[in-house]
């Protein structure tokens with residue numbers, strides 16, 4: 001019966017075409033094409049909006065609480081309103097419990113500060129659609145292979161070789177700060193140039209001396225790049241509201257960019273393209289020079305993975321052809337990544353640390369005493385002895401506990417469907433860690449009030465999952481040891497040289513803003529008084 005209907009239908013269409021009645025029909029109604037297009041568009045939109053409507057059942061079906069959301073926008077309006085993602089999700093945790101969900105557009109995201117969920121091993125990559133050449137965005141197998149090759153680059157032995165470069169940058173920091181005398185200064189600006197000098201020297205072995213040349217083009221472009229990346233643009237809107245089309249959109253942009261770059265110089269408009277192209281040039285130049293200097297570039301070129309054996313034990317990785325070296329493109333993109341990841345994070349941590357030192361003179365005195373009992377004079381500071389100062393370790397950790405910086409990075413996709421604590425978790429679901437709730441949890445950080453700045457709390461052994469400033473697990477921050485050495489060298493030299501005093505209008509509380517990193521919104525001024533050692 002059905003077959004007959006279909007057959008008759010087809011026959012009628014063929015007859016229509018044969019007799020050209022279809023076209024007559026079009027001539028009869030000149031608007032028919034517009035009508036057909038509108039009908040198709042309406043049909044597709046209805047389908048897409050039904051899909052969006054259906055997406056909002058995700059958390060209801062699993063009995064997971066959510067803050068109130070709006071159709072199409074989800075919770076984005078509230079999340080992006082004040083650029084304070086971490087505080088908003090912390091507030092939601094207080095209201096909806098340790099595990100809840102929110103919608104980015106109509107894309108469900110689970111937020112948790114429940115240690116049992118966080119420690120599950122099923123949460124792997126950050127974004128399955130992102131490019132695979134960079135460690136931060138690479139997914140699954142590709143990430144695993146790359147991370148195994150790159151891990152030794154950040155080993156204690158390799159960092160010892162890079163240490164003198166950081167010391168050189170820190171000496172320069174003290175010299176430029178001394179030049180300021182006892183003027184009020186916005187010290188964050190000096191820290192930015194210090195971290196740029198040290199990451200640049202450590203990455204490429206090149207000394208661009210940004211600290212004495214604030215107008216340096218690389219520095220300016222890097223600054224522009226961060227401003228550019230923090231802005232909401234079409235790509236952000238697409239990934240927020242039409243995430244299904246994100247990949248196709250990005251591919252189209254790449255193709256269009258390739259085409260238009262024949263006529264337009266994108267270096268002029270996009271600092272990120274300018275910056276990446278220049279990093280690429282440096283890598284090529286370095287290759288020609290065949291230098292054997294100690295820097296990340298050389299270490300990445302030399303790096304070979306010895307990870308083959310342990311990878312072979314893991315199902316997912318057995319079929320992968322293991323390339324034991326990084327490709328040229330991987331080296332270039334990962335060095336660019338180090339610049340991104342290591343610049344603003346470390347300088348912002350130094351800004352927070354100095355704010356604390358200026359605000360609490362007692363803390364400053366304790367830290368000064370702890371440092372000066374190990375190091376007689378500033379010239380003694382090196383990348384090894386700074387690691388021996390226990391109170392300094394607690395101090396830096398406490399700064400990062402109170403002011404965690406890269407919280408939105410601590411999120412993972414679930415790599416296989418499973419059930420966690422009775423929640424049905426499908427593959428691909430994003431789980432974001434509520435870092436602030438963990439860092440201020442009384443059970444994890446008490447008995448001294450976690451809102452208080454109190455470095456000795458780190459003397460007690462704590463649950464490592466309670467400290468997320470560098471993330472956790474195999475996908476944690478690969479640059480952590482480098483960052484800690486850099487922070488400690490800078491702080492030792494600073495505090496041995498200067499007493500840090502608050503300025504007249506020193507803020508009682510820091511107002512923060514969160515884009516890529518969470519940082520002070522307006523900066524603050526201090527006065528540095530030379531110590532007479």
Ligand code: HEM
Nearest residue numbers: 136341342345346406409410470471472475476477479483
């Ligand atoms: C105080 C300074 C820094 C902070 C607070 C910080 C924080 C973080 C955080 C929270 C993550 C995500 C970890 C996770 O998801 O579990 C991360 C990842 C990463 N960081 Fe850092 N970072 C710092 C410095 C650096 C430096 C100096 C470098 C490079 C030289 C670096 C390179 C990276 C890379 C490559 C990743 C991705 C790792 C992966 O996916 O395997 N970071 N960082």
